[in-house]
Amino acid sequence: MTAALAQDLAAAPYTVEGLEEAWGRTAADALGRDDPEPALAELARRAPSAAGVLGRLLVLGDPVDGSAAAAALPRLGLDGAEALGLLRVEDGRAIPLVDVRPYALADESGVASWWIVSDQGEVALGGELPEEHVLGAGAASSTLAQVLVPTGDGVVLDLGTGSGVQALMAARTAGRVVATDVSARALRFAALNAELNGVHLDLREGSLYEPVAGERFDRIVTNPPFVITPRGADGVPAYTYRDGGFAGDGLVEAVVRGARDHLTDGGIAQLLGNWEVTGDQVAARDRVLGWADGLDVWVVQRDLLDPAQYAETWVRDGGAQPGTRRFRALVRAWLDDFAARGVTAVGAGYVTLRRPSGAPTLRRFEHLESPVGSGVGAAIAAGLAAHDRLAALDDARLAGQVLAVAPDVTEHRHYWPGDADPTVLELRQGTGFARTRRVDTVTAAVVGACDGELPVGRLVAAVAELLDADPGTTTAAVLPVVRELLVEGFLTFR
Structure with missing residues (x-):
C-alpha cells in the first residue's frame, strides 16, 4: 500500500513546489506562521487539483468530500488510506487522522526530498497537542x-x-x-x-x-x-x-x-x-x-x-x-x-x-x-580539520605555513566623518557561520597579504617593518589570532 501511496503523491504532484502552486506563495508563508486561513481561502477560490485536495486534507487537517479524496488517491483508494491510518471515511467525508507533507533540503550531501x-x-487539531x-x-x-x-x-x-x-x-x-x-x-x-x-x-x-x-x-x-x-x-x-x-x-x-x-x-x-x-x-x-x-x-x-x-x-x-x-x-x-x-x-x-x-x-x-549562511556543516568539518592541523604546529612551524584568505571573506572599514584612518576594521564571512570579526590594523594587513604565495611569518615581519614595530612582539600578537582565523574559516591552508 505504501508503494501505491507514493505513486499517488508523486503524480499529484505532492511536493513543496506543488503545494505552493496549489495555494500560492502568500498562503505558504502564512502556514509557516501556523495560519491556515489564507490557504483554505485560496483553495476555495481555485479549481480543485490533486495537490490541493491532498494539501487541504493532510496538511491543513480539513475534511474533504470522499469522492475528491478518492480521485486524488486513485491507486491507494480510500480503503487503502484507511488501512494505513491516514484518514477515516464518515458520512461520505474523508476525515484526516495524520499529517503528511513533503519535505526537501539541500546540503553538502546534495538535494533530497x-x-x-x-x-x-495544532493547526489541524485547533488546540493543544496530546502528550504522545x-x-x-x-x-x-x-x-x-x-x-x-x-x-x-x-x-x-x-x-x-x-x-x-x-x-x-x-x-x-x-x-x-x-x-x-x-x-x-x-x-x-x-x-x-x-x-x-x-x-x-x-x-x-x-x-x-x-x-x-x-x-x-x-x-x-x-x-x-x-x-x-x-x-x-x-x-x-x-x-x-x-x-x-x-x-x-x-x-x-x-x-x-x-x-x-x-x-x-x-x-x-x-x-x-x-x-x-x-x-x-x-x-x-x-x-x-x-x-x-x-x-x-x-x-x-x-x-x-x-x-x-x-x-x-x-x-x-x-x-x-x-x-x-x-x-x-x-x-x-x-x-x-x-x-x-x-x-x-x-x-x-x-x-x-x-x-x-x-x-x-x-x-x-x-x-x-x-x-x-549556507554550508554550516562544511564549516564545522573544515574547522575540525584546521584545529587538527594547528594542534601539530607550534608558532615557529605555523610561521612557515602558506595561507590564503577564504573566498567568501570581505574586509569592511568604518570611518568617522573626515578621518583618514578607519575607526573599526572587520572581516566578514559570506557563508558558513557568517561571522564578523573585528581586527586591528596589523592583523588586517597580514590577512590581506595572505594570497597563497608567501609564508605567514614573512608577511608578519614585512608588516612589522612597514609599521616600524618590533617583529618579535608583532609575531607573538598576530599568530594566536591567525590560529583562530584558520579554525573559524577566514583563512585556509594552502
Missing part, C-alpha cells in the same frame, strides 16, 4: 540538518528518531542507519516513512543508548527531547517528542556523556540541546564542556533566553494560547521550577563531539547569535 507522515499539529504527539519535520529538524558534517558511508545512529527525519537524511550516504526511540508510536511512524520513501532503517525501541549497548558508530545524530520541563508540577504536559523525563538539562547531559562509549575513533556526534545557567556564563560554559569528558567538544550557543522567554516559547509550542488562564498557569509552573534551582537563563544551540584516537585537544564554546 521525502514525504513525512506524523501526528497532526509525534512530530514531523519541524524547524529543529532543518537546523540540525544544516549543521551536520557529511555522514560518509559508515554506520550512523539516529538517537531518538521520532518520525525518522534525521535517519532518512543520514541514509542518503550511510552504509547502515540504526534509529532508536523510547516511543513505540514514533517508531511506527518512522517505519512508515522509511517504507514510503524506499529507505531501509534498523529501528529499535528503548531509552537513549540502551538499544545499542556495546555498539559503536561512525556518526551519531540526534535531535533529542531536550526541552527543560517542570517535574512533578500539576497540569504540565510531558510531550514525548520534546520532554525526555529528566530534571533540568539532564537529558542533554546524558546524551553527551554517553556518546564516548558509542563512537568509533574519529567518530562524530552532533545534537541540538538546551542547558541551564545557574551562575555566570563562564561557569555555565565549563559545566557543559565538562559533560564531554574524553571527547573533543565544540559548542555553538545560538540563543540565551531568560526564564520567562523560555517558558513562553515552549508553552506556546504545546498549543496553549497567550492570555489564557492555561497559558499563565503553565508559564508560572516553569518559572517556579527555574527559581527552585536558581536558573537565571537557558542556553540553546548545537554540540559537536568527536572521539579522538588519543587525548582530547578541542574544547570550544562560542556564542553566535547572528544569522548563519
Whole structure:
C-alpha cells in the first residue's frame, strides 16, 4: 500500500513546489506562521487539483468530500488510506487522522526530498497537542540538518528518531542507519516513512543508548527531547517528542556523556540541546564542556533566553494560547521550577563531539547569535580539520605555513566623518557561520597579504617593518589570532 501511496503523491504532484502552486506563495508563508486561513481561502477560490485536495486534507487537517479524496488517491483508494491510518471515511467525508507533507533540503550531501507522515499539529487539531504527539519535520529538524558534517558511508545512529527525519537524511550516504526511540508510536511512524520513501532503517525501541549497548558508530545524530520541563508540577504536559523525563538539562547531559562509549575513533556526534545557567556564563560554559569528558567538544550557543522567554516559547509550542488562564498557569509552573534551582537563563544551540584516537585537544564554546549562511556543516568539518592541523604546529612551524584568505571573506572599514584612518576594521564571512570579526590594523594587513604565495611569518615581519614595530612582539600578537582565523574559516591552508 505504501508503494501505491507514493505513486499517488508523486503524480499529484505532492511536493513543496506543488503545494505552493496549489495555494500560492502568500498562503505558504502564512502556514509557516501556523495560519491556515489564507490557504483554505485560496483553495476555495481555485479549481480543485490533486495537490490541493491532498494539501487541504493532510496538511491543513480539513475534511474533504470522499469522492475528491478518492480521485486524488486513485491507486491507494480510500480503503487503502484507511488501512494505513491516514484518514477515516464518515458520512461520505474523508476525515484526516495524520499529517503528511513533503519535505526537501539541500546540503553538502546534495538535494533530497521525502514525504513525512506524523501526528497532526495544532493547526489541524485547533488546540493543544496530546502528550504522545509525534512530530514531523519541524524547524529543529532543518537546523540540525544544516549543521551536520557529511555522514560518509559508515554506520550512523539516529538517537531518538521520532518520525525518522534525521535517519532518512543520514541514509542518503550511510552504509547502515540504526534509529532508536523510547516511543513505540514514533517508531511506527518512522517505519512508515522509511517504507514510503524506499529507505531501509534498523529501528529499535528503548531509552537513549540502551538499544545499542556495546555498539559503536561512525556518526551519531540526534535531535533529542531536550526541552527543560517542570517535574512533578500539576497540569504540565510531558510531550514525548520534546520532554525526555529528566530534571533540568539532564537529558542533554546524558546524551553527551554517553556518546564516548558509542563512537568509533574519529567518530562524530552532533545534537541540538538546551542547558541551564545557574551562575555566570563562564561557569555555565565549563559545566557543559565538562559533560564531554574524553571527547573533543565544540559548542555553538545560538540563543540565551531568560526564564520567562523560555517558558513562553515552549508553552506556546504545546498549543496553549497567550492570555489564557492555561497559558499563565503553565508559564508560572516553569518559572517556579527555574527559581527552585536558581536558573537565571537557558542556553540553546548545537554540540559537536568527536572521539579522538588519543587525548582530547578541542574544547570550544562560542556564542553566535547572528544569522548563519549556507554550508554550516562544511564549516564545522573544515574547522575540525584546521584545529587538527594547528594542534601539530607550534608558532615557529605555523610561521612557515602558506595561507590564503577564504573566498567568501570581505574586509569592511568604518570611518568617522573626515578621518583618514578607519575607526573599526572587520572581516566578514559570506557563508558558513557568517561571522564578523573585528581586527586591528596589523592583523588586517597580514590577512590581506595572505594570497597563497608567501609564508605567514614573512608577511608578519614585512608588516612589522612597514609599521616600524618590533617583529618579535608583532609575531607573538598576530599568530594566536591567525590560529583562530584558520579554525573559524577566514583563512585556509594552502
